Every structure is written in structure tokens, then in C-alpha cells.
Amino acid sequence: MVDLQREAGELTLTLCAALIWIFAFSVSTVSCQINIKGLIGEDVLLPCIYNGRNSIPEDVSLLWWDKQKKVLLTLVNGTPVSRVQHQNFRGRVVTFSDLYRRGNFSIVLQNVQQSDSNDYTCNVPQVYFQRNITLTVSGKRSLVPALKSKGFDTMTTKVLTPQLNQTSSISSCLHLILLLILLSFSG
Numbered sequence: 057m058v059d060l061q062r063e064a065g066e067l068t069l070t071l072c073a074a075l076i077w078i079f080a081f082s083v084s085t086v087s088c089q090i091n092i093k094g095l096i097g098e099d100v101l102l103p104c105i106y107n108g109r110n111s112i113p114e115d116v117s118l119l120w121w122d123k124q125k126k127v128l129l130t131l132v133n134g135t136p137v138s139r140v141q142h143q144n145f146r147g148r149v150v151t152f153s154d155l156y157r158r159g160n161f162s163i164v165l166q167n168v169q170q171s172d173s174n175d176y177t178c179n180v181p182q183v184y185f186q187r188n189i190t191l192t193v194s195g196k197r198s199l200v201p202a203l204k205s206k207g208f209d210t211m212t213t214k215v216l217t218p219q220l221n222q223t224s225s226i227s228s229c230l231h232l233i234l235l236l237i238l239l240s241f242s243g
Contacts, residue, residue, distance in 0.1 A: 089188050089189070089190060090103060090187065090188070090189045090190070091189075091190045091192070092189055092190065092191045092192070093191075093192050093193075093194065094165075094168045094172075094191060094192070094193045094194075095168075095193065095194060095195065095196060096168065096169055096170060096193055096194070096195060096196045097167055097168070097169075097196055098167075098168060099150075099164050099165065099166045099167065099168070100164065100165050100168050100172075100191060100193075101162060101163075101164050102120075102162060102163050102164070102165055102176055102178070102189050102191065103162045103187070103189070104120075104160075104161040104162050104163070104178030104180075104187045104189075105159055105160050105161070105162065105187075106159035106160075106161065106180060106183055106185045107159060108159075108183055108184075108185060110182070110183040110184065111183075112156065112157055112158075112159055112180075112182070112183060113182055114134060114157065115133040115134040116131065116133075116134055116156050116157075116180065116182060117131055117132050117133060117134075117180070117181060117182060118130075118131045118156075118161050118178065118179060118180045118181075119131070119177075119178075119179050120149075120163060120176060120177070120178050120179075121176070121177055121179075122174045122175065122176050122177075123174055123175040123176075124174075126142035126144060126145070127140050127141050127142050127145075128141065128142070128145045128149050128163065128165070128176065129141065129145075129149050129151060129163060131151075134156075136151070144171075145165070147166075148165055148166045148167060149163050149164070149165060149166070150163060150164040150166060151163050161178055161180060161187075162178075163178075165191070168191070168193045169193060170193050170194075172191060172193050173191055173192050173193045174190075174191055175188065175189070175190050175191075176188070176189045176190075176191060177189075
């Protein structure tokens with residue numbers, strides 16, 4: 057029983073340290089805004105892909121949260137910590153752990169609702185990386201008649217795919233990086 061309490065205490069300390077680390081470095085990380093559109097009831101990919109120079113450790117830690125600091129996903133030393141996940145997201149977040157070593161920390165938010173329209177942040181403190189995403193959820197998917205075949209109406213659905221906002225492209229990231237470099241030399 058004592059060992060179990062000690063392990064729980066150590067996990068809590070590790071989680072607290074990881075969260076402090078993540079929030080402390082989120083201020084100094086470079087990020088660019090991505091805008092995603094989704095439809096009520098659909099699954100939406102929230103992209104978070106790191107292409108930097110720092111190598112990604114096997115025991116990576118990361119945190120996904122929304123603007124109100126509700127946690128979507130916490131990963132500490134390669135292990136998901138579900139007890140800190142906000143109830144609004146339980147059972148709705150899909151991860152791709154086999155892609156972490158390649159820098160892909162994207163998640164799928166399932167069955168999105170209007171209330172999921174929000175700003176989200178993906179933070180990977182070990183490589184000083186942060187991605188900001190704005191999700192806008194609109195009305196339900198509509199069925200659109202495509203063509204008639206052999207007397208039957210054939211229906212297709214329009215599928216929305218994530219789209220990068222052109223104003224927040226690579227050039228915006230480069231401007232931000234250059235500004236940070238200039239500020240670091242001036243201080």
C-alpha cells in the first residue's frame with residue numbers, strides 16, 4: 057500500500073513538473089496559426105507536425121489543450137495520462153503514437169460539436185515546439201445529389217479537409233522567427 061501511494065505521489069510530481077515545463081516554455085516557442093474547419097458530428101484532424109532539428113526522444117512528453125486550458129491529451133515520458141484529460145474530450149481524442157518519433161503529434165477529435173469551435177495548442181517541450189490551431193465547427197454535413205444512375209438517385213457527400221490559412225503560411229512563421237532572433241540579440 058505504501059509503495060502504491062509513493063508511486064502515485066511520484067506520478068503526480070512528474071505530471072506537475074511536466075505541466076510546469078510545458079507552460080513555461082510555451083511562452084518562448086515559435087508557433088504559427090492554422091485554421092481548420094469541421095462539420096458537426098464529423099471527425100476532425102488537428103495537425104501538429106514538428107520538422108525541426110532537435111531529435112525527438114523515445115519518452116516524449118506533450119500536451120494538447122484549448123483556450124480555456126481544458127486538456128485534450130497529456131503524454132508524460134511516452135505514456136498517456138488520462139486522468140487529467142477534461143471530461144469534454146474523453147473518448148473523443150485519437151492519437152498516432154507510432155508517428156511520434158517522426159514528429160507527428162496530430163490528433164483526431166471525433167464527433168465534433170459547435171462547442172468544440174475553439175483555439176487549441178499542441179506543445180512538445182523537449183524540442184521547444186508549439187502549434188496553435190483554430191477549429192471552427194459549422195452545421196451538419198449535407199447530402200448533395202451528384203448524378204442519377206439507372207433510375208436511382210446517387211448521393212455523395214462533401215468532405216471537408218483541413219486547410220491552412222494562407223495568411224499564416226511559412227512566410228508568417230519566418231517573420232516570427234526573425235523577430236525572435238532580433239529580439240534575442242538586442243537583449
